Amino acid sequence: MMLPGLTAGTSLPNAESATLFARGCTVFPGGTTRATIERDPTPRYALKGEGAYLVDVDGQCFLDLNNNFTTLIHGHAFAPALDAVARLLRDGTCFSNPTVHEIDLAELLVDRIPAIEQVRFVNTGTEAVMFAIKAARAFTGRSGIAKIEGAYHGSYDWAEAGQRGTPSTWGSPEAPAAVPAYAGTPDSVADEVVVIRFNDAEGARRRIAAAADRLACVLLDPMPSQCGLIPPDSDFIAAVVETARHHGILIVCDEVLNLRQGYRGASARYGIEPDLVAAGKIIGGGFPIGAIGGSRRVVGVFDGPTGQARVAQGGTFSANPISMVAGRISMEGMTLAAFARLEAMGDRLRTALTAAIERRQAHYVVSGAASLFRIHPKAMLPRDYRECYPLSDEATSMKAMGRFFQNEGIILPVGAAACLSTAMTDADIHKIVDVFEQFLTSGTGGEGEAYR
Numbered sequence: 388m389m390l391p392g393l394t395a396g397t398s399l400p401n402a403e404s405a406t407l408f409a410r411g412c413t414v415f416p417g418g419t420t421r422a423t424i425e426r427d428p429t430p431r432y433a434l435k436g437e438g439a440y441l442v443d444v445d446g447q448c449f450l451d452l453n454n455n456f457t458t459l460i461h462g463h464a465f466a467p468a469l470d471a472v473a474r475l476l477r478d479g480t481c482f483s484n485p486t487v488h489e490i491d492l493a494e495l496l497v498d499r500i501p502a503i504e505q506v507r508f509v510n511t512g513t514e515a516v517m518f519a520i521k522a523a524r525a526f527t528g529r530s531g532i533a534k535i536e537g538a539y540h541g542s543y544d545w546a547e548a549g550q551r552g553t554p555s556t557w558g559s560p561e562a563p564a565a566v567p568a569y570a571g572t573p574d575s576v577a578d579e580v581v582v583i584r585f586n587d588a589e590g591a592r593r594r595i596a597a598a599a600d601r602l603a604c605v606l607l608d609p610m611p612s613q614c615g616l617i618p619p620d621s622d623f624i625a626a627v628v629e630t631a632r633h634h635g636i637l638i639v640c641d642e643v644l645n646l647r648q649g650y651r652g653a654s655a656r657y658g659i660e661p662d663l664v665a666a667g668k669i670i671g672g673g674f675p676i677g678a679i680g681g682s683r684r685v686v687g688v689f690d691g692p693t694g695q696a697r698v699a700q701g702g703t704f705s706a707n708p709i710s711m712v713a714g715r716i717s718m719e720g721m722t723l724a725a726f727a728r729l730e731a732m733g734d735r736l737r738t739a740l741t742a743a744i745e746r747r748q749a750h751y752v753v754s755g756a757a758s759l760f761r762i763h764p765k766a767m768l769p770r771d772y773r774e775c776y777p778l779s780d781e782a783t784s785m786k787a788m789g790r791f792f793q794n795e796g797i798i799l800p801v802g803a804a805a806c807l808s809t810a811m812t813d814a815d816i817h818k819i820v821d822v823f824e825q826f827l828t829s830g831t832g833g834e835g836e837a838y839r
């Protein structure tokens with residue numbers, strides 16, 4: 388349901404957003420403080436969110452399929468979490484002392500996620516991945532990591548390597564390059580990162596074994612968005628896990644995005660038993676968070692005060708009570724039934740989008756699982772980063788699709804995972820499918836223009 392009194396889409400001028408962007412451009416390089424903000428040509432400034440919907444400063448209302456980069460599993464302004472936070476605020480927002488709230492959220496995660504016996508909290512997914520890598524290094528005494536080509540893990544130098552390769556830099560399929568994310572990255576980073584291709588079982592076995600004596604961990608997102616948001620092949624997982632185990636290399640599952648795939652998270656869903664799990668996004672209930680969990684033996688590297696711990700993990704705002712309480716309430720709302728409802732809604736959406744593609748005989752394909760999905764302007768599902776990488780006409784189609792959806796009142800992230808929230812209804816699902824079908828027949832970069 389659209390919020391009353393508001394108009395859908397971008398057909399109205401976005402004068403307020405344009406004014407704010409002009410102000411932003413004077414104080415921020417690039418006009419905003421996140422590279423990931425979509426702009427076409429200017430970003431839309433948010434005024435407020437309510438459930439499945441976002442209202443911008445020009446008074447336009449959008450069904451939000453971004454949900455702050457898949458964070459808001461209950462949609463915007465989830466009342467139970469907000470009420471609890473409002474009650475908490477009067478008692479102070481952060482302390483140099485621990486609080487009961489961090490134990491509450493930790494107990495919930497330990498109870499649900501099989502690989503997590505103990506956990507530490509930080510503020511972002513980037514930090515969670517960074518500390519998981521540091522923990523693996525301290526535990527094994529080795530410095531290197533293996534990771535999947537193209538997979539996004541945040542901004543730690545080693546986790547970034549090989550994340551943004553292009554056809555001219557990514558190297559041969561047999562030996563993908565650890566392309567640095569930015570100029571000036573120390574050369575040693577590339578020497579310490581072994582890149583493997585998603586779902587390339589033979590390559591993973593060969594590459595991990597060849598570098599085994601210097602690898603601390605394999606950093607594994609079970610379903611990387613940038614590799615197409617497709618599930619891992621079981622033989623790929625088996626190859627990675629068997630080779631790593633054989634050589635004493637730890638498995639670190641980055642579930643910052645994919646924990647939302649189920650009550651027990653993504654590694655349990657895909658049969659992986661990681662040594663460490665990096666989490667974030669949904670477990671903070673809309674507030675900043677990251678977490679590193681794992682077996683007692685491995686996360687024991689964090690044990691002890693600064694100076695005595697093998698890895699000193701602190702952080703001024705780590706485990707702040709606001710994120711802890713909002714996260715717990717939000718996760719408690721994600722019961723088995725809530726996950727099942729969201730997954731069924733995701734299945735219906737993917738099926739209906741695919742049916743629309745077949746009806747229109749369009750060169751599009753839909754991927755995803757549970758509450759996550761991506762629409763690719765391709766005839767076949769990509770199997771890895773190289774196949775997912777958009778050709779220039781595909782990039783044009785994706786941009787046109789994002790613009791079309793926005794004109795119809797839907798925020799659709801086009802180069803990354805889109806997601807559903809528990810605030811959505813079947814009417815929202817129908818609207819997404821209707822708009823997509825209109826796009827396919829519109830000649831604005833859908834089937835009509837790009838592929839005829």
Ligand SMILES: Cc1ncc(COP(=O)(O)O)c(C=O)c1O
Nearest residue numbers: 511512513539540541643644667
């Ligand atoms: C798989 C994955 N890992 C790590 C991160 C980094 O998390 P954050 O943006 O909270 O630093 C992200 C963020 O999108 C992610 O999707």
